[in-house]
Amino acid sequence: MAGDDLTASESAILVVLMAEAREVLSTELRDRYGLVVRKPQRDKLTRLHYVASRKSGPTYALQLDDKGWVRMQSDLDFTLRGASALGAALTALQAHLRDRVLGRSGCATLAELFALTDVRAPAAEPSGSLTARVVSAYRALADEPGAWVSLRRLRPFLADVPTDHEVDQALRRLSPQVVVAPVRSGGGALRIFVDVTAGVSAYSDRPAGSPHAVIQLSSGSTGPSKVIGRTAADLVGEVRRYTRIDGVALPGERIILLPSMVHVLGLVGGLLYGLHAGVELCPPERLSGDAILAAVAAQDTPATVLGVPFHIGLLASTTPAGPLPQLKRMTTGGELVSAAVANAFTDRYGVPLGNMYGMTEVGVIGTDLYGRHRPAIAPAPGIEVRERDGELWVSCPANPYVGLADPTRWADGWLHTRDAGVVDPDTGLVTIKGRLDSQVSVGGLKVDLTEVEATVAGLPGVVAAVVVWDDGITAYVQADGSLTEETLDKLIAERLAGFKRPRTLRLLDQMPRTTTGKLVRSVPALRDAAS
Incomplete structure (x- = not known):
């Protein structure tokens, strides 16, 4: 984008905004970097659509815009009068970053390397809004802002998102009294939780046909999601189960909450247990390794990081700025964690990496919160696990599936997990081997x-x-x-x-x-x- 005649100072502003990869106040740029953004510079960069700016009280908030990210992949002029050596160093650094670091990182653009370093495409935001996930996926796929991206290439990034037809089918099957749906959402694509404006509409005037208090969908990792119902008594029972598990966060401690509260780990293991036990829930500001560690360090009270395997890899690749005596452990659920990833985490932080096994249908099934039995887990209090023909069965008094009577999934008080595994007859420890199929x-x-x-x-x-x-x-x-x-x-x-x-x-x-x-x-x- 030659011809924009950027000065060395204007180029420096773009570099700092790229490094921050967020909205930054002019006063913060001045106090932190000694960088003063004057009105002519701000107006010029805004006019070129390199920077998005807005008034924020007595100052301005600045953020690198889409065209600014593209501009950062072209040569910048860092020639400074009386400081030619510094200008040459900055020029070499930018070229190295663009031509060597970017290529080795596997990222397609500098926007992905900086703004989306820890949240690339679907893995980037497992708990984010659909809008944020589409934005993240587009940034990862597009050659430049405004470029066309094939829906075929986008589809795998949103493989678990139900279609309108699937949602309509689920509503007809459930026949709810009202439907609460998001009208619009706010917050950046890097935010873990976003502000949502909801719309409420009547759907059916029939009384509730079941005692279910919560309806959830399974994660759909192996196929279409199943509609699962949980009663209030069932949820209370699971919360009480958590209170009897050795190693969970205790009253007065904190949970750094990373999983979505739409799903059972975040909803029960995070939100409901935290409210019941007097544990403070602390979601980080952004889904990045640095932001998670900042949330841990923000207070002196002990903190347990609750997440999924994706988050383990995220933290294992993040170097803490200093000691973190507040970090008590990390607990993960979702799927098996490879030994390499587990070892990378424990080597870096020196705290236990706990493991949980559960299903949306029943909640937490077993745990190993001290990492002593990996890959085995001990059944949670009140839960019985059996092995039948290589398949794990879990005690479940009532059919958890709404509108579904499938004896191959649930029968006679037992949930057929379709997970292969073994139960040690001497210790009772359960080892999950993977899917039965x-x-x-x-x-x-x-x-x-x-x-x-x-x-x-x-x-x-x-x-x-x-x-x-x-x-x-x-x-x-x-x-x-x-x-x-x-x-x-x-x-x-x-x-x-x-x-x-x-x-x-x-x-x-x-x-x-x-x-x-x-x-x-x-x-x-x-x-x-x-x-």
Whole structure:
């Protein structure tokens, strides 16, 4: 974008706003960096659409605009009178950042590297609003602001979002008295929680046909979501279950809340338990490693970080600015955590990484909050877990599914989890092996796709992996940018017998995830992501 005649001072303003990747007050720029943004500079950068500015009390709030992010990928003039060496250094630094760091990061743009470093596409915001997720996905896919993005490329980033038709079907099935739906939402794409203006409309004048107090949808990581009902007594029972688990946050302590409260971990394990036990809930300002650590350090009281596996990787890759004596532990739910990720977290922070196993249908099933039994967990108080033909069954007095009578999912007070696992007859510890349908036959030999996936996910350079059966064993892999398909195939061959090795390897820039941060395992969604 030559011809805009930016001065060295104006270029410096763009660099600082890029580094901040947020809205910053002019007074903060002055106090923190000694950078004074004068009216002619502000007006010029605003007129060029490089900077968005608005009046905020006696000062102005500034933020790098879309065209500003694009401009940062072109050469800037840092020539300073009397300081040629400093100007040359800044010029070299910008070129290195653009030409070398950006390429190695796997990010497509500087906007993604800075503004969305920790929240790229679906994994970026598992608990964010749909609007924020679309914005994040667009920024990750578009070559430049305003560029066309194929809906086919966007679809995997929103694989778990139901269509209008699916929502209408669910409403007809539930026949609610009223429907509360968002009319508009506010807040930046990096915010964990956003302000929502809701609209309430009548739907049915029928009295409630069941005692359910909460209706939830399963995460949909393996297929369409199921409609699940929880009664008030069921929710109270789960909250009391939490109070009897050794290692949960205690009264007067804090929970740094990362999971969405739409889903069972955030709703019951975070919100309801916190209100009942007198635990303060503290969501960070943004979904970034630095913001999470800032929330931990904000008070002197002990803090437990509650999140999903995505958040573990986020913190494992973030270097704390100093000691964090307030950090008591991190507790995660959602899916199995690889040993490499778990070790990276504990090595960095020196606190326990606790594990929870649960389902939307019943809530928390088992825990290992001190990380002593990994990968096994101990059944939660009041919960019984059995193994039947390799499948885990969980005690569940009432059918949790609304409008569904499927004896293969629930019968006679037992929920059939469809998770493969074993129960130790001596200790009662439960080890989850993965989904029951992960067993496949290759040339007459049984292969456990969970084993293959764990092997691939543990390889150096692999960020995340999903292994499915798609006319053969197929591995979808998100690498750190330096891993090639040839190298990956060689590493797998060193670790797995020939009949277990994936027939097809697909490297993805970003793995699709559900709103809870789980890796999507739907074959069509994975195919779309790969294409």
